Amino acid sequence: MNVARFIFQNYAQVLDLTLEHLWLVGVSTALAMLIGIPLGILIAHRTSLNKPVLAGANIIQTIPSLALFGFLLPVPWLGERADRLAILALTLYALLPIIRNTYSGIRGVDAAVIEAGRGMGLTESQLLWQVELPLAVSVILSGVRVAVVISVGLATIAAAIGAGGLGEFIFRGLAMVDDRVILAGAIPAAILALLADFGVGWLERRLRPR
Amino acid sequence: MAPDRATPAIEFRGVSYRIGGTQVIHDLTMQIAPGETLVLLGRSGSGKTTTLKLINRLASPTSGRVCVNGVSNETADVIRLRRGIGYVIQEVGLFPHFTVARNIGVVPKIEGWPQNRIEARVQELLKLVGLTTDLASRYPGQLSGGQRQRVGVARALAADPDILLMDEPFGALDPLTRDELQRELLLLQQRLHKTVVFVTHDLREALRLGSRIALMEAGKLQTVLSPDEFLKSDDPWASAYVRAFGDGLESAAHRGVS
Secondary structure (H helix, E strand, C coil), X not given: CHHHHHHHHCHHHHHHHHXXXXXXXXXXHHHHHHXXXXXHHHHHHCHHHHHHHHHHHHHHHHCCHHHHHHHHCCCHHHHHCHHHHHHHHHHHHHHHHHHHHHHHHHHXXXXXXXXXXXXXXXXXXXXXXXXXXXXXXXXXXXXXXXXXXXXXXXXXXXXXXXXXXXXXXXXXXXXXXXXXXXXXXXXXXXXXXXXXXXHHHHHHHHHCCC | CCCCCCCCCEEEEEEEEEECCEEXXXXXXXXXXXXXXXXXXXXXXXXXXHHHHHHCCCCCCCEEEEEECCEECCCCCHHHHHHCEXXXXXXXXXXXXXXXXXXXXXXXXXXXXXXXXXXXXXXXXXXXXXXXXXXXXXXXXXXCHHHHHHHHHHHHHCCCCCEEEEECCCCCCCHHHHHHHHHHHHHHXXXXXXXXXXXXXXXXXXXXXXCEXXXXXXXXXXXXXXXXXXXXXXXXXXHHHHHHHCCCHHHHHCCCCC
């Protein structure tokens, strides 16, 4: 109950940091979708690119997050502001699940459906927008869901480089050896992750084709 | 049939098609007259399906030329070409996220028909292929195999193409439904007089539906014969088919819509 009292007493700051956290996760996920979905579509159609692109995204995923934040720190424009840097790093991490799911969602569309569509005289872009994407959308969204949940967790580490977010409480609590402060960051972060998981999952079910 | 009547609907001139190291079609020359039903008969891998895809350019010849209504496929706009040709495949390939009505209306819609005209056309086609109009709002997953293939045929006919390509359309259906659909295709042909190219490996189906039968083996056109000629032919491949299918073939050839 001490935690609850601490959060209640510092609710303005908790709210601020939560919003900051949401901002980091939201912007990076949006960017990752903007890059990852077109890339996934591309490698689903040009299969020769599929190995190098997925391998690249995989390698990024294996870099420890703290190390990645550190690597990016000396980069000119990026290093000037910690939030830019955090957003870039989070975007990179979110790419793999989004690219992979877009790829497998589109490859998973029944070949006969594509052939029938092409044979009827649908253009490649009509096929993409009217057939492939609507049929792949729930698979793509489940990739987004994974990406968001990972991001919410990873974004707490962004506080280590001064990018803000709920990680601030966690690091401060660690330094002060005060569980209440750690939990004031960890609990809202966990709730955010659950809400994001639920929200995108709901969208995913709604958009799933019959 | 009357191969001299005006331009052939479809013409193959010395067409070869090679993919990887395999020669799939070997020097194919053939004319298909407007309004006839040409059946491409052959076993799996004989090149029937590829021949069909050369017509709507889902495959392009390695050498030679395919002409549709007198125009070479190389120079034609491929999207226009395909919209003028109905295409029905064994797996049907209905869009699972579209209702039956939207599936049938795909080509009219992208061709910019007004909505009320599309709706009227959908109703008309559903009746034409023997379906009740209350199926219009269903999804493909809620239909039986036979119903799905009927919708496939309706979809291919939607924009009233002159040519219909059918790739083993009834191959996956049970014998009764298959028989029913063969009969309905014949009735449809009596009314619509489309140029139909129909792929099958079933000689009975070929005899019943075809005005001519083109027999393919290993990528080569062996012979093109009318059903009656086919039964009497001494062509080694044709007689091999007749032997393999056994008795009662005459009745298949003359059965028509009965």
